[in-house]
Structures are given as structure tokens and as C-alpha cells.
Amino acid sequence: MLRVTGLTSQFRGRAGVVRAIDDVTFEVPEGEAVGIVGETGSGKSVTIRSVLGLLPSYGKVVSGSAEFEGTDLIRLHRSRLREIRGARIGFVAQNPFGSLNPVLSIEKQFRNVMRAHRRISRSDLRDLALERLESVQVRGPERVLRGYAHELSGGMAQRVVIALAMLHDPSLVIADEPTTALDVTVQRQILDLIDAQVKQGRRSLLLVTHDLGVVAQYCHRVVVMKSGKVVETGLVADVFTNPSHDYTRQLLAAVPPAPWAAVPSLSGPEVHR
């Protein structure tokens, strides 16, 4: 599905060239959920942005490849990559209010995302958008569609973002800390929702997070990153019960003991192929 090999990216700054990620290698097998964990600045976000070609203009992938369904995204022409983004790879970003356009109505944003890949009539799009909003449990979808992002609560806004990301039924979903900006009360709902959407559509999921509990509960595999390098990767059950790297051990030890910590599901969810 997605095979990232030796990915190395650099940023040009005032202080010279900074290597943000170095020789990152991991794989997202079909129908599986993979979590990338690591502290802030470990290169999780740079990794997925390198894969999607979303680095800022002063950043650059210098070597490595990211093979998605047989095509190397890194060497793909910008316009071809654009055709894949949003259509075959869905992206759920961290902050829903940051993601949605504040001055365009939600309906207009659905229309723009739709038209980027497919021609469709206005009424068909409306029906589809309403259906998708319902499937992500948005209440009063007609009203939401007419309205703007700032009129939504955080949880609702992230549901809209998820609906937009899933609009073209992507085979891979990349979620970049999708709950960090949300209230604790809705974090679990959103994660369950992403999980359900991924499973229903038999999609693969690449989930970036710093929450090991989340990885334990929703992912089959885990990639542990530190200072731009992958320090450990493997099945969640193996890595969490028998960490081979010091840093993974530290991360696991840093998880606060909580009665609801998802210890029983350490084996991860079932693989659906």
C-alpha cells in the first residue's frame, strides 16, 4: 500500500541546512492501521508532509522514496501528485478550524474538493455532501452545509474535515494528530469515527500521534520516531510488550497509569483484508 524507504528531508533556514528527517523507512500494509509516535519535533509531521509533497517551499526531500500503490510519490510530477492527494489519499489535519476555510461556506468547500478531482452537478454534490455529513454523525447537515466553519464546535468541525477527507473514498487515510486540538470529551468520538470510516471503506490508516494509548487501541503497527529517525518499528503488541530501544521504553514509562488505559487491546484491532 504505502512503502516509505530511506526518506530524508531538509530545510533551508538562516542557520543553514537542517536535516529534519533522516533515512525514514516504514510500511503501511493494506487494510492496516499504522501509528507514528514520537515527541514534538521528532519528525512525524515532516515525514507525512514529505510523503504528500506538502513541505514548505524551503523544504525538500533529498533522497528516498514513498511508494503508494506502485507509484513513487516523491518522484511524481506535482500535477500528478495533486490528483492523488484528496482522491486516493485522504488527509485529516490537527486543527479543524485551521483546516477549514473561514470565509467560504462548508458547501462551497465540499464543492471545491469535489471539483478538484471530479465533475459533478450541484444537486448531486449537495446530496452526496449531506449523505457524507450524516455518515460522520453531523447533526443538522443542511444547516452545517449552509454555514461557516466558525459556527461549528471543535468536534463538529473535525467531523466536517473527516467528511471532506473521505469524499473521494481514498484507499489511504493520513491523520496528523487529529484530536490534539479538541476537547478531551470528543477526542475518543473522533478517533472512533476515523477508525469506523477506515474499517468500513477497507482503507489503510497512517495515524500520527504522541499518545501511546491511542496507538495501542487503534493501530496494528507502530513506528517510533526520535530526532528525525525511526528508532523502532513493528507490531504494536511486540513493540509495547518487548521494546528493543531505550527511547521506546522511556516513552512507555512516560504514559501515565490510568485505569482506562487500553491494556487488554494491546494486541491491536483485528486485521481486515
Add this chain to the structure above:
Amino acid sequence: MLTAPKERRRRPLLRYIVKRVAIVPVSLFVLGSVSFFLVFLIPGEPAITILGDFATKEQIAHVNSQLGLDKPLLERYFSFWGNLLQGDLGTSFFTNEPILHEIGKFLPNTLELVFFALLLAISLGMAIGVVGAYFARRVPDRIMSGVTSVLQSVPDFFLALVGIYVFFFLFGWAPAPIGRLPIESGSADDRPFLIISSLFTGDWTTLGEAVSHAALPVLSLGLVYASYFAKTARGSMGTALTTPQVEFARACGLRERTVVYYAFAASRTTVITYIAILFGSLLGGAAIVERVFNWRGMGQWALDGVLKVDVPIIQGFVVTAGLLTLTLFLLLDLVVLLLDPRVSYE
């Protein structure tokens, strides 16, 4: 969850507009009072400027009473307001022309000049800024920021002089800087909004003459002011292009032009605000350029008025420029209101 249904939104909008318009008279009162008292801070006495340095005390007193300058300040203040509210801005101390008539003569010239200069400044400046922002920290950005710095550091009147030297004196491409039309066209020069009116009446020869005469002043103002737009656009677009919003738009596979439009929509209020600010400053700020080209605009007129301590001219200029700026800012606020659904009407 929706917090503001559409039905409940309409009335606050109206209330906001009413409130915003209600501020205008208050601002006008402050503006008028400031313009009245400000001129007393200017050194110099009009009577002496009119009569010359060797005038006797009696002559000065006579002129002062003619001009109404011998009356107590408060009385003059009230009569100033009485006249102003009736649309009477007084008459010039020197030409005895009604100020309103003079403004009617000079304002259209300036408006036309400023309009085209701003048009050039906006299109050129936005292009420079957007290219720079799009290629942030790369070669095009460096080139564009270099161009911006050069334009910003050249005074507009200097650019005007260089333009005259090169394009009129050396190459002979531009007409002599003697106004809006060649001398032989005589009274046609007095027509307001030459370019626009000749465009609409289909008077192609006048249009050609007017455009060639306007080219250099518009260029020298437009190029310099383009740098301000370039800086603003580079800054606001640069920020907008790195926002998660733009990133999400790209991640959804939107085309680059849609993405740039998203960033533009996010930064347009800044640019629109700048248009209003620069328009206000150009009304009088173009004075020297107007003078260099003998454009007979507001700035040139007000500058002469200041030099001669022609109090009604100064007051008239301040009131007119202030009124125009106030109106523009009112329009600006309403435009921003329409463009951005987030603006709160409270």
C-alpha cells in the same frame, strides 16, 4: 453545532451598519474642529502675506476685518460651523474664489491621478508580493524583495524628475510636464476626469493626449506605492500560504490556483485596508508630484494654500480629504463585513 442561525443574524447586521454610520457625524465634528483650530498653530499672518512686509498697522487691521480675522475666536468657530453645515467652505483670501468651486476644479484631477496610480500600484504590488510569498525564501522571493526595497527607497518626486529627464528630455517619448493636456488644447484642460470622460464620449484624440500626459505621474506614484502593496501582500500572503488551511486545501488535492485564491481570500482584508489608507494619504501626499507635472490637483492647491497661509484653503482641504477618507473607511468596513462571515456585528 450551530451557534448563530441565519435568521437571528440579519438584524444585528443592520444594527452594526447603523452604528457604524452613526459614528460618521461624530468623526466629522472632530475633523471640522481640528481643521479649524489646526490653522492657528501654523506660524505666519495672512494679512502680512497679502500686503507684503511693509504694510502699515492700519492696512493690516483693515485686511483683517475684511477677512473677519478681528472677531473673537469662538464667534469665528461658530460661524465656521454654520457655513460648513450649509456647504460653504468660505472663499480664498487671495483669489476670492469660493473654496467649494476650487475643490470642484482640483479634486477630480487628483482623484483621477490617484485612481490610476493606485490601480497600477495594486496590480504591480500584488503581483510582486504574491510571487515573493509563493516562492518564499527562494530566488524569485529574493528578486522581488530587492525590487520592493528599491522602489520603496526612491521618493516619488525624484522618480518623477528622472522620468521627465529620460522619457521627455532624452528620448522625447513623453510630453512636456505642463499639465494634463498640451497647451494648445486650451480650456479643454479644465474638464474634470479627462481620461474617463473622453473614454466614455469616445473622444479618442483627447484620450490619447490625456493618457500620454498622465503616464509619467501615474508611473512615478504607482511604482513607489506598489512597493507598499508588495510588502503587505508578501507578508500577509506569506503567512496565509503557510497556514494549516492552505495545507489542508493542498492535501485535498485542490489546484494551485484555488490554493493561492484561498490564501488571497485569507489576506485580502489586509490589502483592502491598505488601499483605503494609501488613498487617504495620496490625496494630499501627491502634492510634490502634482507640482512637478503642474497637474493642478488637490495636493498642489493645498500646498500653495499652506505656503500663503490661506486659511480657508487649508480648512477646505482638511475637511474634504477627511470627508473622503471617512467615507472610504466606512465603505471599507462594510466591504470587510461582506467578505468575512466571521466579523462579529456586536
